[in-house]
Amino acid sequence: MIDLEFIINTVSLGSLYALLSLGLVFVYGILKLVNFAYGEYIMVAGYAMHVIGQNRGIPWYVTMAVAVLFAAVVSYGTELVAFRPVRTKSLTAMLVTSFAVSVFLQNVVLITISPRARAVPLPAFFSQTLTLGTATIPVRNLVIIGTTIVLLIGLTFVMKRTVLGIAMRAAADKFTTTRLMGVPANLVISATFIISGLLAGVVAIFWVGRSASVDPLIGAAPLLIAFIATVMGGMHSQIGAVIGGFVYGLLFNILSIMLPATMISYRDAFMFVIVILFLLFRPEGIWRGGYTEERVG
Amino acid sequence: MKRLAGLLVIVLMLALVVPGCGTTDEEPTGGEVSGEEIIIGAALCQTGIQAPLDEPALRGAQLAVDDLNAAGGILGKKVKLVAMDGKSDPVTVGNVAKQLVEQGAAAIIAPSDFDFGGPASREAQNAGLVGISPCASSPLYGSAALGDKQFTMSMWNTTMGAVTAEYAYNEKGWRTVYVITDDFIDYTKSLSRYFIIHFESLGGEVFFEDTYTQGQADVSAQLARIKALPEQPDFIYISSYMPDLALMIRTLRESGVTQPVVGGDAYDDPGLFEALGEQYGSDVYFDTHGFLSDEANPEYSGWAERYEAKFGDAPDAVWIMPGYDVVMLLAEAMEIAGTTDGAEVAKAMEENTFELFTGTLEWSDAASGHEPNKAAAMVELVGGVPNFLGWVIPDSIPAP
Numbered sequence: 001m002i003d004l005e006f007i008i009n010t011v012s013l014g015s016l017y018a019l020l021s022l023g024l025v026f027v028y029g030i031l032k033l034v035n036f037a038y039g040e041y042i043m044v045a046g047y048a049m050h051v052i053g054q055n056r057g058i059p060w061y062v063t064m065a066v067a068v069l070f071a072a073v074v075s076y077g078t079e080l081v082a083f084r085p086v087r088t089k090s091l092t093a094m095l096v097t098s099f100a101v102s103v104f105l106q107n108v109v110l111i112t113i114s115p116r117a118r119a120v121p122l123p124a125f126f127s128q129t130l131t132l133g134t135a136t137i138p139v140r141n142l143v144i145i146g147t148t149i150v151l152l153i154g155l156t157f158v159m160k161r162t163v164l165g166i167a168m169r170a171a172a173d174k175f176t177t178t179r180l181m182g183v184p185a186n187l188v189i190s191a192t193f194i195i196s197g198l199l200a201g202v203v204a205i206f207w208v209g210r211s212a213s214v215d216p217l218i219g220a221a222p223l224l225i226a227f228i229a230t231v232m233g234g235m236h237s238q239i240g241a242v243i244g245g246f247v248y249g250l251l252f253n254i255l256s257i258m259l260p261a262t263m264i265s266y267r268d269a270f271m272f273v274i275v276i277l278f279l280l281f282r283p284e285g286i287w288r289g290g291y292t293e294e295r296v297g
Numbered sequence: 298m299k300r301l302a303g304l305l306v307i308v309l310m311l312a313l314v315v316p317g318c319g320t321t322d323e324e325p326t327g328g329e330v331s332g333e334e335i336i337i338g339a340a341l342c343q344t345g346i347q348a349p350l351d352e353p354a355l356r357g358a359q360l361a362v363d364d365l366n367a368a369g370g371i372l373g374k375k376v377k378l379v380a381m382d383g384k385s386d387p388v389t390v391g392n393v394a395k396q397l398v399e400q401g402a403a404a405i406i407a408p409s410d411f412d413f414g415g416p417a418s419r420e421a422q423n424a425g426l427v428g429i430s431p432c433a434s435s436p437l438y439g440s441a442a443l444g445d446k447q448f449t450m451s452m453w454n455t456t457m458g459a460v461t462a463e464y465a466y467n468e469k470g471w472r473t474v475y476v477i478t479d480d481f482i483d484y485t486k487s488l489s490r491y492f493i494i495h496f497e498s499l500g501g502e503v504f505f506e507d508t509y510t511q512g513q514a515d516v517s518a519q520l521a522r523i524k525a526l527p528e529q530p531d532f533i534y535i536s537s538y539m540p541d542l543a544l545m546i547r548t549l550r551e552s553g554v555t556q557p558v559v560g561g562d563a564y565d566d567p568g569l570f571e572a573l574g575e576q577y578g579s580d581v582y583f584d585t586h587g588f589l590s591d592e593a594n595p596e597y598s599g600w601a602e603r604y605e606a607k608f609g610d611a612p613d614a615v616w617i618m619p620g621y622d623v624v625m626l627l628a629e630a631m632e633i634a635g636t637t638d639g640a641e642v643a644k645a646m647e648e649n650t651f652e653l654f655t656g657t658l659e660w661s662d663a664a665s666g667h668e669p670n671k672a673a674a675m676v677e678l679v680g681g682v683p684n685f686l687g688w689v690i691p692d693s694i695p696a697p
Contacts, residue, residue, distance in 0.1 A: 009517060013515075107344065110344060110348065114352075115343075115344065115345075115348030115349050115352050116348075116349040116352075116353075116539070116566065116568055116614065117349070117539045117540040117543070117566065117568035117569075117572070118568055118571075119567075119568050119570075119571025119572045119574075120572070121571075121574075124576075127547070127551060127574075127576055127577070129551055129552065129553065136551075136552050136553045138551045138552070207514075210514070210544050210547065210548065211514075211540055211541070211543040211544030211547060211572060212543060212547060212571075212572035212573075212574070213539070213540055213543045213544075213568050213569070213571070213572040214540075215349075215539070215540045215568075217346065218540065220512070221512055221513075221514050252515070253517065256515065256517050256518035256521075257517075257518060257521055259518070261505070261506075261507050261508065261518075261522060262508075264507075264508055264509075264518055264519075265480050265508050265510050267513070267518075268510075268513070
């Protein structure tokens with residue numbers, strides 16, 4: 001069963017989950033906030049593709065670029081409107097705010113568009129498959145892998161070589177000290193939300209690309225995956241999130257082919273058991289991050 | 298560490314709770330209020346996971362009330378539809394139904410699912426009123442489980458499973474099937490069960506009964522098992538629903554599984570047709586409650602025009618029709634009974650045959666469960682476009 005098809009599909013699933021986890025961890029790293037509205041950034045990008053896609057004249061790459069930017073704008077918008085006012089309050093206030101944002105965004109599309117799933121037009125190559133020997137592989141899976149490699153290289157460059165990236169890494173380590181050194185908190189946090197939103201937008205293209213449809217509750221599943229993957233990989237570092245994403249993809253696919261059909265419904269239960277084992281025996285995750293201080297506003 | 302564990306618990310709990318949250322509340326709809334009127338209460342779910350079925354039905358019901366009032370109302374009185382959001386939460390649905398009863402509703406329209414609609418019907422039964430669900434297809438939805446004044450206008454899953462089984466075996470000559478059942482809700486499980494019972498009783502062979510759970514967003518395991526079969530099945534029966542249904546069919550097609558895909562009324566979703574598109578939207582067969590064309594209903598065009606005049610868009614999904622039919626049927630039953638009294642209306646519903654947009658309908662009496670005898674519309678997808686194959690009543694129906 002471990003053939004080329006399995007390997008490519010697993011790497012592509014892992015890539016998708018890695019991007020997904022990375023978007024969640026960016027915000028967690030600095031604000032220590034698990035942003036439960038993260039799934040909704042994916043949803044709004046999906047709806048952006050649906051709405052723009054109504055106009056058949058617009059090329060697919062424009063649609064996708066606008067969708068990704070839209071997710072980033074919404075993410076930034078929620079930071080400005082919802083998270084910034086409560087940032088100096090308790091972590092619980094932030095957490096509850098993120099739930100509120102999530103429910104709010106879901107209901108906005110539910111009321112303004114439809115509670116039913118809507119179709120998202122996709123470029124033809126998204127639905128094509130390649131045959132390599134005995135393996136049938138959707139072209140989309142190869143595109144995911146390529147996109148992930150490019151994005152990871154790009155993000156590494158931003159984080160290591162640019163002033164903004166260095167400020168973000170410093171803020172993730174010791175936020176108070178970073179501010180004392182003259183780094184504006186608002187700038188760093190806004191940048192974090194924008195990057196998180198961009199990643200959600202990219203994930204949305206591929207997540208929606210599998211079913212070619214989007215519905216108001218589409219964000220729930222990716223949020224849960226991102227959360228579990230980051231717990232496994234390590235919540236305190238971006239490397240941990242990427243590792244967690246790939247480990248999740250690998251475990252998921254292995255369980256898929258190893259479990260007998262009668263047990264397949266319990267695949268998620270197995271995943272949760274693994275998470276609980278991590279929390280018990282290696283709470284810092286696979287990749288141990290550096291020292292981090294408690295959250296400060 | 299503790300924080301993480303705590304967070305995880307919160308996530309898991311919210312995963313269960315959040316879909317139930319939503320907007321509120323009461324909105325009187327359709328029909329002007331003036332003097333004496335007959336109130337029909339709609340305890341439908343306008344938000345949450347049940348909304349895709351119930352929200353279009355509510356629009357249909359609103360249109361029906363307009364049509365009724367334009368033609369003089371029921372028993373000479375104006376009709377008023379009062380809709381309150383059941384929010385896809387069975388407890389809320391029950392409470393909302395109770396409030397509607399208190400507001401003087403003469404009948405209750407219940408959500409289109411046994412789990413969500415049952416509580417509304419129980420409240421209606423307690424108040425001695427007729428409760429009717431536009432589309433609940435569980436064989437549990439009837440007088441046996443809910444009371445002698447409770448009905449569903451939908452065919453039961455027994456019929457829905459039997460129609461496609463007979464179509465596949467008799468019309469298409471297919472003999473072997475691979476079944477994938479979404480085990481998330483009762484509807485999908487019972488539909489598969491009756492399809493399998495009927496297909497096997499005809500002489501067909503089920504290669505394997507596979508499962509899937511809504512929300513998993515991945516069918517690679519099922520795909521691998523189909524590909525590993527020593528002999529490929531003639532067709533694949535998938536009992537699931539949107540949004541994951543589109544993902545399942547697309548994944549199978551993308552990976553080179555070309556056999557016809559067959560299923561039930563959950564396929565009847567323009568979102569699915571578009572998601573499959575020209576490329577994958579062929580060789581898909583399903584049975585459903587109606588079809589948006591003059592071919593299936595000669596009066597369709599006029600109805601669609603009135604709908605468009607009211608809501609601004611052409612009817613987008615067949616699920617509007619059952620909502621329309623439910624109100625028209627209640628009106629007809631009340632006219633026959635000559636009263637809005639629950640027992641009399643229920644009797645009229647048991648004793649008469651109704652010609653509806655969603656097919657000809659008769660119910661068995663309360664002692665035999667209010668089993669609906671209704672034709673199903675058989676539909677085929679060709680290049681992403683639904684094509685009406687005809688109204689079908691199965692030769693025999695498996696026992697519930």
